[in-house]
Amino acid sequence: MIVALLAQGTPLTETGLWIANTFFYLIAFVAVGAALKMVTTSNVVHAALYLLVVLSAVAATYVILGAEFAAVTQVLVYLGAVMVLLLFGVMLTRAKIGAEDDLDHEQRWIGGLVAVGMLAVMGYSLLEAYGSTQLPADMQPQRVGPISDEIFSTYIVPFEALSVLLLAALIGAVVVARRD
Amino acid sequence: MFLNQFLLFAAVLFCIGIYGVLARKNGVLVLMSIELILNSVNINLVAFGAYNQDLAGQVFALFIIAVAAAEVGVGLAIVLLIYRNRRSIDVAKANLLKG
Numbered sequence: 001m002i003v004a005l006l007a008q009g010t011p012l013t014e015t016g017l018w019i020a021n022t023f024f025y026l027i028a029f030v031a032v033g034a035a036l037k038m039v040t041t042s043n044v045v046h047a048a049l050y051l052l053v054v055l056s057a058v059a060a061t062y063v064i065l066g067a068e069f070a071a072v073t074q075v076l077v078y079l080g081a082v083m084v085l086l087l088f089g090v091m092l093t094r095a096k097i098g099a100e101d102d103l104d105h106e107q108r109w110i111g112g113l114v115a116v117g118m119l120a121v122m123g124y125s126l127l128e129a130y131g132s133t134q135l136p137a138d139m140q141p142q143r144v145g146p147i148s149d150e151i152f153s154t155y156i157v158p159f160e161a162l163s164v165l166l167l168a169a170l171i172g173a174v175v176v177a178r179r180d
Numbered sequence: 181m182f183l184n185q186f187l188l189f190a191a192v193l194f195c196i197g198i199y200g201v202l203a204r205k206n207g208v209l210v211l212m213s214i215e216l217i218l219n220s221v222n223i224n225l226v227a228f229g230a231y232n233q234d235l236a237g238q239v240f241a242l243f244i245i246a247v248a249a250a251e252v253g254v255g256l257a258i259v260l261l262i263y264r265n266r267r268s269i270d271v272a273k274a275n276l277l278k279g
Binding site: 061131133151165169179 | 181182183184185186188195198199200204205206207208212213215219227229230233235237245251256260263264270
């Protein structure tokens with residue numbers, strides 16, 4: 001996809017596909033490793049930084065899939081705003097600097113069991129349903145213009161509902177966290 | 181590129197997020213795991229959007245990003261309120277409603 005972007009929308013060549021696949025597996029490997037570290041590390045700030053790695057990897061996956069606008073929004077909203085908010089949450093709740101030993105439940109193996117069971121079921125059904133489905137070879141990057149047209153015509157009602165939801169969440173957060 | 185490589189990647193991230201929500205006691209860490217779950221769903225939406233060459237996938241991924249931003253704002257406000265009232269954000273200790 002990256003190559004297709006450089007070649008302005010011509011179908012991917014063999015080398016291009018190979019490069020995109022290599023990039024994808026590299027990114028997926030890093031993301032899964034960082035996510036595993038995030039849920040097992042004993043330092044809250046390190047968990048936030050590992051989450052940063054995972055979110056960047058997801059943005060890179062969007063680029064491989066040709067969804068540039070979603071990738072840029074991911075970087076702006078998640079890496080910019082949500083990360084800062086989470087780090088403020090860590091600071092305001094006075095998390096200990098350094099490792100803490102009671103971040104996990106004692107019965108966390110049940111959580112592991114649930115996660116592995118879900119992965120088995122989801123993996124089996126995905127392999128069953130989309131076993132060898134290929135992405136279209138002439139996959140085009142989805143440009144910003146058509147997306148904005150779509151949002152402001154077909155999806156105008158969910159968009160407006162989302163605006164009201166954001167306003168309500170903003171006011172709600174201020175009211176809940178207010179000191180009085 | 182197979183469609184499945186993206187879907188399986190998303191499924192792995194989703195299950196790691198589920199484990200984080202279930203195993204962590206710190207409220208902020210639970211919120212971080214929820215962000216992971218929402219992101220994995222977004223990968224699915226964008227992948228199917230690319231597969232169908234349809235903009236709907238990306239549009240709804242953007243909607244989910246906005247909803248997630250609202251969710252983390254309200255969630256952190258609640259965590260801060262719990263911290264202020266109980267001097268701890270251990271979700272295992274927030275058991276006032278337990279019979």
